[in-house]
Amino acid sequence: MNKDCTVYKTADFIGKKWTIPLLLELYKGEDHSKRYSELKRDLPKITPKILSTRLKELVKEGMISKKVNSTTFPPRCDYSLTKSGKEFISVIQGMKTWSLKWKDPNKICKSTKCFECRL
Amino acid sequence: MNKDCTVYKTADFIGKKWTIPLLLELYKGEDHSKRYSELKRDLPKITPKILSTRLKELVKEGMISKKVNSTTFPPRCDYSLTKSGKEFISVIQGMKTWSLKWKDPNKICKSTKCFECRL
DNA sequence: CCGGATCCTCTGCGATACTG
DNA sequence: CAGTATCGCAGAGGATCCGG
Numbered sequence: 001m002n003k004d005c006t007v008y009k010t011a012d013f014i015g016k017k018w019t020i021p022l023l024l025e026l027y028k029g030e031d032h033s034k035r036y037s038e039l040k041r042d043l044p045k046i047t048p049k050i051l052s053t054r055l056k057e058l059v060k061e062g063m064i065s066k067k068v069n070s071t072t073f074p075p076r077c078d079y080s081l082t083k084s085g086k087e088f089i090s091v092i093q094g095m096k097t098w099s100l101k102w103k104d105p106n107k108i109c110k111s112t113k114c115f116e117c118r119l
Numbered sequence: 120m121n122k123d124c125t126v127y128k129t130a131d132f133i134g135k136k137w138t139i140p141l142l143l144e145l146y147k148g149e150d151h152s153k154r155y156s157e158l159k160r161d162l163p164k165i166t167p168k169i170l171s172t173r174l175k176e177l178v179k180e181g182m183i184s185k186k187v188n189s190t191t192f193p194p195r196c197d198y199s200l201t202k203s204g205k206e207f208i209s210v211i212q213g214m215k216t217w218s219l220k221w222k223d224p225n226k227i228c229k230s231t232k233c234f235e236c237r238l
Numbered sequence: 239c240c241g242g243a244t245c246c247t248c249t250g251c252g253a254t255a256c257t258g
Numbered sequence: 259c260a261g262t263a264t265c266g267c268a269g270a271g272g273a274t275c276c277g278g
Binding site for chain 1: 138
Binding site for chain 1: 259260261262263
């Protein structure tokens, strides 16, 4: 395993705590977009520090984009999945399929009306 | 995002550092199997502590199995992917496909003769 | 020798409080 | 509202040691 290996680099970055749940929450939002406070509300156990750290990382990685709307008051910050980010959701989808097959299945997630991960 | 959500739980576990590279190294081995010392050699930057911690976790999760061969000397410990573990490789495959499309591509990994991730 | 366990250090995460 | 600042602790890195 070389450190330049594509899989290795991606795993290292995706593997950080809260990255996948965060991408999934954005996916669930309207236009695959949510505000900072909505993310904090929907991921009740994430701390503001980690949330802002992960958001910056994801912007840098090109998976999400930040848009500040300062015409309103108070100003809104919208984070939305880029095309790259949206396509990554299919990887998470694969993870869910695997998980439902092999791990102790969560009935809510199995339902077609799953509001937890909505995949 | 509920803590019982299948995706959340899987992400939390898969996301731990070295889990994905470790699964991939086992996949690359003969019969999707490798010894402790081979893993340490092929993941030069992993520390023995983390390696043994991750191996225990993966056994507990049912993704790998441990087999001690004490008929030889010195005794060998072989770790191999279970059926569940092998099927998870397709998720990693999806990650690689995504990565090659969207991230700065690694020429070695793009090659069909990729010896880094061999997917 | 092989497969770890142990000790120590240091980065990263969690919790809470505070600010532009 | 959208973040920083500060502190404490758990997990990761690095080196060394140990039992079979």
